[in-house]
Amino acid sequence: MLLNKNNTKICMSCQQFNCTEYEYNEAKRELTFSFHSKQRPDDVFCRYCGSDSIEVHDNNTTILKDLPIWIGIKQFIAVWYHRYKCRDCNRVFSEDIGFKDPDARVTLRATNAIRELLSLGLSISSVSQYTGIHWDTIRKLHTHVMEDALETRVKLLKEQGYKPTYLAVDEFAIHKGHTYATCVMDLETGEVLWVGKGRATEDFRKFFLEYDMDYLNNVRAFAMDMNASYNKLVEEYMPEVDIVYDRYHMQAQFGKEVLGVVRLNEARKHKEAAQDIKEIRSEETDPEIRRHLKAEYREEQKMYSTLKNSRWSILTNSKNLSDSKKTALDTILEEHNDLAVVYAMKEEMCRLFELRDPEEARNGWMAWFEAAKESGIEALVHFAELKEKRLEGLIAHATYPISTGKLEGLNNKIKVAKRVGYGYRNDDYFFILVRYISMPHNFMLIPRKT
Numbered sequence: 001m002l003l004n005k006n007n008t009k010i011c012m013s014c015q016q017f018n019c020t021e022y023e024y025n026e027a028k029r030e031l032t033f034s035f036h037s038k039q040r041p042d043d044v045f046c047r048y049c050g051s052d053s054i055e056v057h058d059n060n061t062t063i064l065k066d067l068p069i070w071i072g073i074k075q076f077i078a079v080w081y082h083r084y085k086c087r088d089c090n091r092v093f094s095e096d097i098g099f100k101d102p103d104a105r106v107t108l109r110a111t112n113a114i115r116e117l118l119s120l121g122l123s124i125s126s127v128s129q130y131t132g133i134h135w136d137t138i139r140k141l142h143t144h145v146m147e148d149a150l151e152t153r154v155k156l157l158k159e160q161g162y163k164p165t166y167l168a169v170d171e172f173a174i175h176k177g178h179t180y181a182t183c184v185m186d187l188e189t190g191e192v193l194w195v196g197k198g199r200a201t202e203d204f205r206k207f208f209l210e211y212d213m214d215y216l217n218n219v220r221a222f223a224m225d226m227n228a229s230y231n232k233l234v235e236e237y238m239p240e241v242d243i244v245y246d247r248y249h250m251q252a253q254f255g256k257e258v259l260g261v262v263r264l265n266e267a268r269k270h271k272e273a274a275q276d277i278k279e280i281r282s283e284e285t286d287p288e289i290r291r292h293l294k295a296e297y298r299e300e301q302k303m304y305s306t307l308k309n310s311r312w313s314i315l316t317n318s319k320n321l322s323d324s325k326k327t328a329l330d331t332i333l334e335e336h337n338d339l340a341v342v343y344a345m346k347e348e349m350c351r352l353f354e355l356r357d358p359e360e361a362r363n364g365w366m367a368w369f370e371a372a373k374e375s376g377i378e379a380l381v382h383f384a385e386l387k388e389k390r391l392e393g394l395i396a397h398a399t400y401p402i403s404t405g406k407l408e409g410l411n412n413k414i415k416v417a418k419r420v421g422y423g424y425r426n427d428d429y430f431f432i433l434v435r436y437i438s439m440p441h442n443f444m445l446i447p448r449k450t
Helices: 108-119 124-131 135-159 201-210 230-237 247-283 287-308 311-315 323-335 337-353 358-374 378-399 405-420 427-437 441-445
Strands: 012-014 017-025 030-037 054-066 074-086 092-094 166-175 179-186 191-197 221-224 242-245
Touching: 012 030, 054 108, 108 124, 108 135, 124 135, 135 427, 166 405, 179 201, 179 405, 179 427, 191 201, 191 427, 201 230, 221 230, 230 242, 242 247, 242 378, 247 287, 247 311, 247 337, 247 378, 287 323, 311 323, 311 337, 323 337, 337 358, 337 378, 358 378, 405 427
Parallel strands: 030 074, 166 221, 221 242
Antiparallel strands: 012 017, 017 030, 054 074, 074 092, 166 179, 179 191
C-alpha cells in the first residue's frame, strides 16, 4: 500500500539532515522525501584554511535518486543544504552531504545496491528498470566501483611485493564485423593487466608504452599464439623474456590446416572414384560386371562417408579413444598412407610438447620439421616451413610449460558479459569490465568509497 498523506507521518534523520515531509506524485509514480539541514555555522570549519569563522552564504537544493521502497515507483531525496563563506579567506564551499555518492546525484545506498545487483550478473538495463535510475548513471557508478576495486587490488599486490613472472597475450572479439581487442594476462593470478582496442602490431605496442614496465621486470616468459606479430614487440621491449608459443593454437592449426586438409583430400578421392565407377556402370551392359561395379561404388561411397565422419577420431588423442573407435581409426589409417603420416606427426607433436628437457625438445622439434618437409605431403610441408621459423618459441615450452589457456577461459567470461549487456558501445567501460571480472571474487565485492 502506498504512503497516504492523510494518515501517515514520518520523522527521519541522517547525519545533520532531518526529514519530516514527503510528496507522492501519483501521475508520475514518484515519491520524494525532503531532508533539511540543521547544521549550525558554529560547528563548521573552513575546508581551505581551517578557520572557524564561518557564516551561511546561501541555501541550495539538490535532488538525489534513491533506491525505491516499492518496485515501479521512483524514489528521490530532496536535500536542502547550506553554502558557507569563510570570513578569513572569503572562500565559499558547500555543506557535506554524507549519504550522497561523491560522483553522481544518487545516494550511497543506491550505489551499493546497484553494485550488488550488477555483481549478481544482472544487466545495466535490468538494474535501471528495477531502480528507476538512468542506465548511463548506473554505468558510471559501476565504472567507479570497478576502478576502486582495481586500484585496491593493484595497491595490495604492490604492498606484498608481488610481480608477475609469466604473461600471456591473445585477442578477443568485441563487436560483430571483425572488431577485436588485445588482452594481456598475468598467468599466475589469472588477472588481466591491460586491454586495448585492435589486434595489429601497433595496437599491441600501446601496452608497452602505457603500462608500468618496472612492474614487469621479473617476467621470465610470455605465452602467445603464432598468428599475430606479438613476438616482435616482446623481443623489442622485453629482450630478456622468453617467448613461448601456445601448444593448443599450434595443435588446433595443425588439425585444421594439415589433418583436415589431408582427410578431405582422401575423402574427395573416394568420391571422385565413386563418380567414375557410376559413369562406367551406366555404360556397361553385362549384368555380372554391373553388379561388381555396384559393389565397388558402394564401397567407395562408404569410405567417403567414413572419412567425412572421422574428424573427431583423428583429432582426439589416441589415449582417449574407445576400443571400437580406435579399431575403426586403425583401419582408416592402414588404407590411407598420407593420412597415416600426418596422424603420426600429430601424435609426435603432442609428445614433444610434453618434454621438459630443452635439449631433447630441440632435437625432437628439428627432427619433426625435417621429417615433415621430406614427407612430400603439400599441406604438411607448407605447415612445417611456416612453423619452423618459430622454433625457439616451441623449444621454450620445455622450460616454461605455459599456455594461453587461462586467457582462452576468460574469453568465455567475456562472451557471457557481452550477452548479459547485449554488447557494449563504450569500449573503455567494457575494457574495465574485462579487467574487473578477471579479479578474485572477494575484490569484486568491495564497497564504494565514501
